[in-house]
Amino acid sequence: MTIAQEQGTVPQVVPVEIGKARGGPTDKSTLRTDRWWVSPAVTVTVLTSFVAYATFAAFQGKDYYVGAKMHRNLISPFYSPCIAESCQRVAGSHPLGIWASFWNFSPALLILIVPLGFRLTCYYYRKAYYRSFWQSPPACGVADGHKNYTGETRFPLILHNVHRYFLYLALLFNVVLTMDAILAFDFPGQGIGFSVGTLVLCVNAALLWIYSVSCHACRHICGGQINEFSKHRIRYRLWKMITPLNERHMQLAWVSLIFVALSDLYVRLVASGIIHDYKIF
Amino acid sequence: MTEVTMNIWRGDSNGGNFEQYKLERVEGEVVLDVVHRIQATLAPDLACRWNCKAGKCGSCSAEIDGKPSLMCMTRMDTLPNDTITITPMKTFPIIKDLVTDVSFNYVMARQIPPFTPGKPQPDGTYRMQQVDIDRAQEFHKCIECFLCQDVCHVIRDHEVNKLYYAGPRFFVKLASLEMHPLDTVDRRALMREYLGLGFCNITKCCTEVCPEHIKITDNAIIPLKERVVDASYDPIAWLGRKIRRKSKMTAQEAYELAPARVAPTSLDGIPATAVED
Incomplete structure (x- = not known):
């Protein structure tokens, strides 16, 4: 019972006053003198480059798989799980055994919604693109680029609340990408081995796992939602393990994003015969 | 010199x-x-x-x-x-x-239902484990300088939102209460409907300016947003509540426990558009 209730007083109606004069100059968007624009500019450059490359790679619909002809088993992460009917030539491409016979376009376009949705709704990327692309705000203490603002209270931005469902799907994708990395140890006609391509797919899968697990929604589901850690020791330990990763979520977001593009590029260059996948052993 | x-x-x-x-x-x-x-x-x-x-x-x-x-x-x-x-x-x-004049913050402070523990132990005391309250210690470092409120573009650049937005300082307060092992009030619907948690677009300026280095966004606001998802947007969590016959507190019920209500709000039938930005 609150003090007001104990005393039998009706909760007071207290006004928030707005429209009063504020101090400081009104004619400038910011008084900051440092290079606050560098960070949003870098974000715009890197994200735009990634989107441009990913669009090119996704629409190509070829050179995404290095197969038995080259004694390799490498598939681009942009195309995995490869579930379009045209993927059936990809040996062991995915464990699901589902083939989308209706799909006549690039196989990547069928599945990229999951990693795209996961990153688009990610709490870190939200900060990055709200600041850099949407200018809301471009930097701290710099005026918002929009006259009106409703945040994530309305459609479409309220859809960010589905982030945890994209996380569940992304974890499934990570399982598939891990299997791809394991299959990359198989060199058709030459037995088991290890090449630069194998290393690339292994590092890519590892980075995607760490990035996904470090996600704020994952931290919440694993233990953050609990108030009494002492009664949930295992979930508390999970939460404790994820917390230091979560502190590096931004770095992991960037590293995994860049590496997934580099992995696709590597597979693409090998598949198109431009470079040879060097076998280490 | x-x-x-x-x-x-x-x-x-x-x-x-x-x-x-x-x-x-x-x-x-x-x-x-x-x-x-x-x-x-x-x-x-x-x-x-x-x-x-x-x-x-x-x-x-x-x-x-x-x-x-x-x-x-x-x-x-x-x-x-x-x-x-x-x-x-x-x-x-x-x-x-x-x-x-920082009185906006004191008005907002009064919208928050205070710490409300359940029944005490048979000996009349309350006990909790250190591990259960460690997480909230960070939030108690707040010195109420209101720099986080000042830098938050939701009210800095859109003053009309002051009617519907508690601000980072009070999300920290709400997080310390919501995560408290002995507290019994469910403020999730209140945060979503009347305290404007959805306005925050997590651009982390509050964290950047905090002189106490409280990780306001990562440790308070985002966990609160996830708790609101549990309460309002997650069908699996909804199903879980139905099966376990657990109810959640409505915004109105939680508001009744607050020392005061803010006015005018959408509760009073005054739409946000009635006030010029």
């Missing part, structure tokens, strides 16, 4: 402008020391709020070269320019010079 020019905004609710004060730099000074020297030598009528000079009272909040900061914790030798601009906090109404 080098010279520094302090460009300080002087004025009140009727308007104002910048005035320049040239002083010698003295080694080891913080911005508040220089403001005090100006008061002592050049402008005895310069108004500024201060108290502890140790970064613990949260009184001397201002904007130094456009960045919300505590004047007592900003060393002069960390500021690269020879001209330093000081303005009052932009989000709050001006009183005089560097002093603002």
